[in-house]
Amino acid sequence: MRILKPDILARLKNFNFDLRRHRVEGHLTGRHRSLKRGFSQEFAQHRPYVAGDDLKHLDWKVYARKDRFFVKEFQEEKSLKTYMLVDRSGSMGYRGAGPETKWEYARRLAMCMAYLILGQGDAAGLLTFDTERRDFLPPRRRMTHLELMDDALSDGVTGGETDLAAVLSGMVSSLPRRSLIVLVSDLLGDSARILEALRVYAARKHRLLVLQVLDPSERDLDIDGPVLFESMENSDSLRCEVSLLRESYREAFALQQRLYEASFHSTGVHHAVFYTDESWHRGLARFLARQSAVA
Amino acid sequence: MSFLNPSLLWWLPAAAAPIVLHLIFMRRARRMAFGDLTLLRAAYARSLPATRLRQWLLLALRCLLLLLLILAFARPVVHRRASAAGGVEKGIEVVVLLDTSWSMHARVRGKPRFAAAAAAAERLLGLLKPSDRTAVAAFSDGLESELAWADSPAISRAALQRIRAGYKPSNIAPALERAYRLFAESDEEDNESRKVIVVVTDASRNVLAGLPGKGLEALSGYDSEVVVLGLVVEGAPENASIFDVRPAPIVENRIGVSVRAARFGGQPRPMPLDLFVRERRVDQRTATGAEGPGRPLLFRLPESRALDHWGRFSLREDALALDDSYHFALRMRPRPKALLLYGNSRYLEAGRGGYFMKKLLSDGDRLPFSLDVADLGRFRGIDLSVYGVVLLADFRSLPEGMAERLERFVLRGGGLFVLAGTRADAKTYRDLRRVLPARIGNPIVVSENARRLRLANPPQDESVLAQRFRWDEFELQNAVVERAYPLETREDATIWFKDGEGRPLMAAGSFGQGRVLVWGSSLDIAWSNLALKPVFTAWTDVGLRWLTRYSGREQWRTLHVGESIKRVWGGGEQAPTKVQIRAPGGRRSTLLVRDRGIVFSDTREPGFYFLTPVTGEGDVRPEVFAVNVDRTSGEGNLAPSPRSIFHGRIHPETLREDFLRSVYGREARTAALGLALVLLLLEMFLARPRRIPE
Incomplete structure (x- = not known):
């Protein structure tokens, strides 16, 4: 694999991504509790017998007490379907003060998450997008699925313009309910619309993990002199003296991040920010530790 | 406001450099791809009101900072006077005093100080405006030229070009007092102009030595409104000179001359000293070359039959060549002739006064006089004009007409020594009473207690006491006078000796141009043992020297610049009717001889002055007088004076800046630099990195 190199895999063996409390809908039996009642080891409830029920589930002890037939129902354990939504718009190709582009960081992060999910028996799929949906790999539980994902993410960014909010809104209907959605993106754009789109995911009972990948220059704007900024997503440009607007930019950036955090907190979305100047395993370890604490 | 360095004002456009750089960099903005411009645009829109204002403020501050720095280096001068501040610039009054003392002849880098000083003064006058009033004068030990206002600075510059360096020592005080008086006179014209005195000098020690300890304030006419500036x-500063040359005793018919060399500044080192007689080098010694005047070196001039001896002492030439040579001249004089007239035929016998006097004076070695002896009966045939003194x-009585001849002799400058004999009385000296300083009475026997000779008030000056003896070394009390003539002295007479009871025994006085001395006893051993005592030689020597005004065989004819050459033809010399004087540089003057003498005052240059009597008798050898600059004044010490009396100093290299600052006001460079520093701090405060918001 070109992304998950042996040294990365060696580090990943020390990580654990615990998602057992997440209720899922699915056909495959797995480690996660399903909302559907089934037949398994864990008792769920009694219900009145109806014609057609298997007699072996009748609770004879209740019949003896109440003289009526009740059937014992058990909690069915299902496999979790995870979708890795990776932003490959033009802005992800930006490399400022960090050692690599946001895209390189983001795809490694996505692959690591997929590895961890597959490693505990859950299914993981991949969906990349820029202006529209690009690569799609449906969730599978096989580890060999990683190689397909690696192929899909090995290419560079497409460089196209993205309307993240529109793309997210468009994809939500195609995903089954109660899935685990891991969104890897820089979340740059109209933050209000992005948040509105992500609320739809929450409404459809998806569990959403937002991994925001940013370059430190996008936080600090530590550039000097007059600069002609050219957008990496469209032909837009801006000529300015950076020192003139650095303060204002930092304030705007901080405001945007506070807005994301507040909104995600209120909707129960797990949000983590990764800067490309920080090593991937440190950021991932911090994120997973937080997840374990929340779970 | 004016600027001391206005050429730097051409850099003023450079103050706009921040704006130009800003525009250039804005035009040459580097391209940079950025992920998303949404936040940047929002920030750009928000930054307009505050941040941009701050940035423009920074830009303005930087421009102002550069502007202030350029102004500071251009050295602005803020005018003090209200009239100047209001733009109504009044003319100033400037008095330029140019030092022409002989220390200004010193050469600095091959150029005389005076030339540098005159050039600096000319440049200074060139700075003045036509509305300014100027006066220029030269000074040395006093003002050398008239100090008066000129109509324009251009006229003063022309006057300046006529000034030449002189040979006198320097003293700034009289010149400053005259300048203060000039301002006082112009103050009467209700003139409110700024008053400035610029002293162009080398500021050596001697320039300020004549000033009182309190400095300028002690000068008469001092005016605190007048600014005194030194253009130095x-x-x-290192200089060696021949400090002085003095006559020394004659030994074996060779004239002695003592020389002192002096060094001012620099390391002590031996200084070869050459003696030139006329133009031929005859001797060389080495002076120690220590700081200040050294020990005298004794030179002997070669034997010569000539009356006039002249030459020079020379050191190796240094920065100030003027005092490296010392011209000297002296003239050997014939011994004064004395005539002993006696009226007693036995006066020359042993034990009589004439015997002792003749014994003392006739051999010619013990005292510098030659003696002729004659009986009173031969007086008519004697020409008194060849004698300097008559004894x-x-x-008992004088021949007829003798008293009148003696009176005329004394009146014209001769000396008369009356040595009373044993036969005189009060009537004996009646005919000479107008000449004598005391009336001589009848002889008396001095009482036992009053016989010892006592000193009263004899002459003490060196010209008379050539041998430098002291009277009390002779045990004067052993000289005894047993009989004497009481002396009733005139009011103007001086008593040289007296007896034990205070009665005068010897009195001196003047008559006309001559001098008269009276001994109130006899030199015969029957009356006094004075002639037997050692003091008799000194007694006679002092008396004859005083009467003849004889101060030695050689007549020292070495003067200082400014001193007058005086030549008096004495008895025995034929006085010319006029003389011609040739000064150094070939300047010639002719003077008429009056009262057997001449006085020549124009000794403005050092060197030899040749005085030639015009007799009409063909070839006459000229007499020589030597004139030197006065080294005893300390002018040869070129070290700068540790005192400073000036309100401000002007350096020739920065003449314009120093003059404008001193005259027109206060330099504001420090204030400009301080303001620039404040602006710099403000700029640093505004440009400091901002805190990154959390």
Whole structure:
């Protein structure tokens, strides 16, 4: 694999991504509790017998007490379907003060998450997008699925313009309910619309993990002199003296991040920010530790 | 406001450099791809009101900072006077005093200090405006030229070009007092102009030595409104000079001359000293070359039959060549002739006064006089004009007409020594009473207690006491006078000796141009043992020297610049009717001889002055006088004076800046630099990195 190199895999063996409390809908039996009642080891409830029920589930002890037939129902354990939504718009190709582009960081992060999910028996799929949906790999539980994902993410960014909010809104209907959605993106754009789109995911009972990948220059704007900024997503440009607007930019950036955090907190979305100047395993370890604490 | 360095104002456009750089960099903005411009645009829109204002403020501050720095280096001068501040610039009054003392002849880098000083003064006058009033004068030990206002600075510059360096020592005080008086006179014209005195000098020690300890304030006419500036030409403080040359005793018919060399500044080192007689080098010694005047070196001039001896002493030439040579001249004089007239034929016998006097004076070695002896009867045939002094001794009465001749002799400058004999009385000296300083009475026997000779008030000056003896070394009390003539002295007479009871025994006085001395006893051993005592030689020597005004065989004819050459033809010399004087540089003057003498005052240059009597008798050898600059004044010490009396100093290299700052006001460079520093701090405060918001 070109992304998950042996040294990365060696580090990943020390990580654990615990998602057992997440209720899922699915056909495959797995480690996660399903909302559907089934037949398994864990008792769920009694219900009145109806014609057609298997007699072996009748609770004879209740019949003896109440003289009526009740059937014992058990909690069915299902496999979790995870979708890795990776932003490959033009802005992800930006490399400022960090050692690599946001895209390189983001795809490694996505692959690591997929590895961890597959490693505990859950299914993981991949969906990349820029202006529209690009690569799609449906969730599978096989580890060999990683190689397909690696192929899909090995290419560079497409460089196209993205309307993240529109793309997210468009994809939500195609995903089954109660899935685990891991969104890897820089979340740059109209933050209000992005948040509105992500609320739809929450409404459809998806569990959403937002991994925001940013370059430190996008936080600090530590550039000097007059600069002609050219957008990496469209032909837009801006000529300015950076020192003139650095303060204002930092304030705007901080405001945007506070807005994301507040909104995600209120909707129960797990949000983590990764800067490309920080090593991937440190950021991932911090994120997973937080997840374990929340779970 | 004016600027001391206005050429730097051409850099003023450079103050706009921040704006230009800003525009250039804005035009040459580097391209940079950025992920998303949404936040940047929002920030750009928000930054307009505050941040941009701050940035423009920074830009303005930087421009102002550069502007202030350029102004500071251009050295602005803020005018003090209200009239100047209001733009109504009044003319100033400037008095330029140019030092022409002989220390200004010192050469600095091959150029005389005076030339540098005059050039600096000319440049200074060139700075003045036509509305300014100027006066220029030269000074040395006083003002050398008239100090008066000129109509324009251009006229003063022309006057300046006519000034030449002189040979007198320097003293700034009289010149400053005259300048203060000039301002006082112009103050009467209700003139409110700024008053400035610029002293162009080398500021050596001697320039300020004549000033009182309190400095300028002690000068008469001092005016605190007058600014006194020193335009100081410095350099080459080290100097060696021949400090002085004096006559020394004659030994074996060779004239002695003592010389002192002096060094001012620099390391002590031996200084070869050459003696030139006329133009031929005859001797060389080495002076120690220690700081200040050294020990005298004794030179002997070669034997010569000539009356006039002249030459020079020379050191190796240094920065100030003027005092490296010392011209000297002296003239050998014939011994004064004395005539002993006696009226007693036995006066020359042993034990009589004439015997002792003749014994003392006739051999010619013990005292510098030659003696002729004659009886009173031969007086008619004697030409008194060849004698310097007449000793009149032991007579009862004078031949007819003799008193009148002696009176005329004394009146014209001759000396008369009356040595009373044993036969005189009060009537004997009646005919000479107008000449004598005391009336001589009848002889008396001095009482036992009053016989010892006592000192009263004899002459003490060196010209008379050539041998430098002291009277009390002779045990004067052993000289005894047993009989004497009481002396009733005139009011103007001086008593030289007296007896034990205070009665005068010897009195001196003047008559006309001559001098008269009276001994109130006899030199015969029957009356006094004075002639037997050692003091008799000194007694006679002092008396004859005083009467003849003889101060030695050689007549020292070495003067200082400014001193007058005086030549008096004495008895025995034929006085010319006029003389011609040739000064150094070939200047010639002719003077008429009056009262057997001439006085020549124009000794403005050092060197030899040749005085040639015009007799009409063909070839006459000229007499020589030597004139030197006065080294005893300390002018040869070129070291700068540790005192400073000036309100401000002007350096020739920065003449314009120093003059404008001193005259027109206060330099504001420090204030400009301080303001620039404040602006710099403000700029640093505004440009400091901002805190990154959390």
